[in-house]
Amino acid sequence: MDRHRILVVDDDPGIRLAVSLKLRGAGYEVFQASDGVEALEFFESGSVDLAVLDVGMPRMDGYTVARTLHQRPATQAMPVVILTAQDIEIPTDVAPEIGPHHFLTKPFSPRKLVEVVIDLLDAAES
Numbered sequence: 001m002d003r004h005r006i007l008v009v010d011d012d013p014g015i016r017l018a019v020s021l022k023l024r025g026a027g028y029e030v031f032q033a034s035d036g037v038e039a040l041e042f043f044e045s046g047s048v049d050l051a052v053l054d055v056g057m058p059r060m061d062g063y064t065v066a067r068t069l070h071q072r073p074a075t076q077a078m079p080v081v082i083l084t085a086q087d088i089e090i091p092t093d094v095a096p097e098i099g100p101h102h103f104l105t106k107p108f109s110p111r112k113l114v115e116v117v118i119d120l121l122d123a124a125e126s
Contacts, residue, residue: 003029004121005047009039009065010054010083015106019052019083022110023117036060040068043075050121052113055084066101079120081113 006028010016013034020030031048033039037059039051051069053062062082069075080101102116 003027004049005029005031006050006052006117007031007033007039007042007048008052009033009036009057009062010052011035011057012054015054015083018110019113022114023052026114026117028117036062036065039065043069043072047074048078049124050079050081050117052081052083052117055082077124079124081116081120083108 006023008016008019008023008030009032010019011034016032016034020032023030031042031046033042035057036053039053040060042048051065053065055062062084066080066082069078069080082101082103083106084103085106102120104113104116
């Protein structure tokens with residue numbers, strides 16, 4: 001079986017690196033983007049099985065990226081992990097627009113991130 005491909009999108013290079021290293025250590029192939037615009041450009045040329053998106057990014061926030069991905073047939077069912085520094089509940093009007101997802105509040109446990117990724121990818125395959 002091929003390794004799952006994951007795109008990590010965060011404007012903080014330290015968080016991007018830490019998340020990428022943890023996911024690579026768990027056996028995933030990981031790509032990185034520094035903002036939402038760069039992420040959508042990546043999806044034009046490549047495909048991944050799951051996206052990890054920060055909410056607060058310049059040029060395009062994580063919610064907008066998730067909505068855009070959910071509207072495209074090729075990425076509509078792709079699971080998304082949304083990282084947020086905001087300790088708030090997801091607005092109910094946003095949840096249906098972003099497809100299968102899970103929220104993690106920063107700071108988060110790297111082990112929890114891997115557990116969430118495994119669960120979302122398993123659910124997507126069944």
